[in-house]
Amino acid sequence: MDLMKVVEKEFVAENSLPEFKSGDTITVNYKIVEGNKSRIQQFRGVVMQIKGTGLGKTFTVRKMSGNVGVERIFPFNSPAIDSIEVNKKGVVRRARIYYFRDLTGKKARIKEKKSGNIKED
Numbered sequence: 001m002d003l004m005k006v007v008e009k010e011f012v013a014e015n016s017l018p019e020f021k022s023g024d025t026i027t028v029n030y031k032i033v034e035g036n037k038s039r040i041q042q043f044r045g046v047v048m049q050i051k052g053t054g055l056g057k058t059f060t061v062r063k064m065s066g067n068v069g070v071e072r073i074f075p076f077n078s079p080a081i082d083s084i085e086v087n088k089k090g091v092v093r094r095a096r097i098y099y100f101r102d103l104t105g106k107k108a109r110i111k112e113k114k115s116g117n118i119k120e121d
Contacts, residue, residue: 023090029082049096089113
């Protein structure tokens with residue numbers, strides 16, 4: 001086994017993040033430290049990509065703020081991430097949805113995955 005992988009296994013803290021993929025809408029609660037005060041801020045948007053492995057694994061979330069698109073890259077192993085909540089499961093065909101940046105209006109919607117827990121009486 002590679003020496004780097006052995007060291008990563010020892011130092012990676014297991015965080016309990018939910019399963020999500022590209023196209024899902026998530027809310028990331030992360031800690032912001034300003035001086036001696038800290039607060040938790042929410043960033044809700046669509047997951048554009050998941051990239052990397054091990055300690056360097058990151059995910060990109062895109063949201064619209066007014067008419068401006070804002071993308072933020074979060075490391076999976078960041079101690080600043082308080083929690084992640086999956087709001088919607090999206091249906092996309094690609095792992096990296098860069099084409100989503102150019103879409104506006106109704107075309108910028110992602111289909112929602114239907115849950116299979118429907119019981120008929």
